[in-house]
Amino acid sequence: MARFNPLSGRRPLEPRGTDRIAQEERGRPTAAADFDRLIHERIRLGIVSALAANELLSFHDLKELLATTDGNLSVHARKLEEAKYIVCEKYFEGRLPKTVYRLSPAGRHALERYLDQMEALIHSMRGR
Numbered sequence: 001m002a003r004f005n006p007l008s009g010r011r012p013l014e015p016r017g018t019d020r021i022a023q024e025e026r027g028r029p030t031a032a033a034d035f036d037r038l039i040h041e042r043i044r045l046g047i048v049s050a051l052a053a054n055e056l057l058s059f060h061d062l063k064e065l066l067a068t069t070d071g072n073l074s075v076h077a078r079k080l081e082e083a084k085y086i087v088c089e090k091y092f093e094g095r096l097p098k099t100v101y102r103l104s105p106a107g108r109h110a111l112e113r114y115l116d117q118m119e120a121l122i123h124s125m126r127g128r
Contacts, residue, residue, distance in 0.1 A: 036114050038083055043068055043076045048111050051086060051103035059099040077101060085110055 039045050046066045050057055057065070063073050080086045085107030089100050103111075 035117055036110050038079065039085065039110055039114055041076070043072060044080055045114075047073075047077060047080060047101070048085060048103065048107055051101055052108060052111055056100045056102045059101070062101065080107065 039048050043066060047062060050062060050065050059070075059073065059077075062077070063070065066073065077086065077088065081088050083106075084104055087102045087104050089102070091098055
């Protein structure tokens with residue numbers, strides 16, 4: 001039987017026949033949950049999780065929390081912003097530019113759905 005790699009996001013090839021049907025009849029999942037590929041990536045999941053635990057965080061705070069580079073954080077934050085999962089606010093404090101991020105309602109919903117899917121996967125794997 002093919003092994004499932006939850007990080008690949010791909011369904012393993014399964015043999016056709018009664019094994020799969022029997023698993024479906026017992027209510028066990030036979031393939032990976034449809035993870036939100038946008039937040040499944042480590043840095044983006046870190047951003048969304050950190051913002052779920054904090055009302056807002058600055059670019060600098062996120063960079064320190066996630067131990068990443070400016071460029072890496074910027075690219076991942078932009079993807080989340082384009083998906084409307086986070087909100088970016090830019091302003092000046094004196095002459096210094098500041099960037100802060102907040103989790104949007106859509107981002108909170110996406111994170112909750114992702115966590116539910118991960119919990120279901122963990123539960124199904126421990127139930128074997």
